Amino acid sequence: MSQLQTFVAGGWGGYALIFAAGMLMTEPWRWMGVRLSRDLHVDSEIFRWVRAVSTAMVAGLVARLVVFPIGQLETVPLSVRLIAFAFGICVYLFIVRNLAMGVISGTACLVAGAILLAT
DSSP states (O other): OOOHHHHSSSSTTTHHHHHHHHHHHHHHHHHHHHHTTOOTTTTTTHHHHHHHHHHHHHHHHHHHHHHHGGGGGSSSSSHHHHHHHHHHHIIIOOOOOOOHHHHHHHHHHHHHHHHHHHH
């Protein structure tokens, strides 16, 4: 057996190898991003565009999960999913302006609706 095979086969060696390979693949890109972004300002057009695109992507994914769910969420009726979604949005917009509270309240509403319909 070669030294590399012995290292990988012996306990944590495989994990260490995967960790090192992952770092070698991602770290140069991170440092290059840090270097290139030094002169960018948070208020610049590029950041506003990136923020708009990322917000649109998240909104699309959430809408897809609500309207076309997969897995166990398919068993919850569309009306309950829409009510829970609207409730979470309302809690965020009109009560606390806290994203975590909006998500938690929408999730709690979804779970409560699913439990009430199951009984």
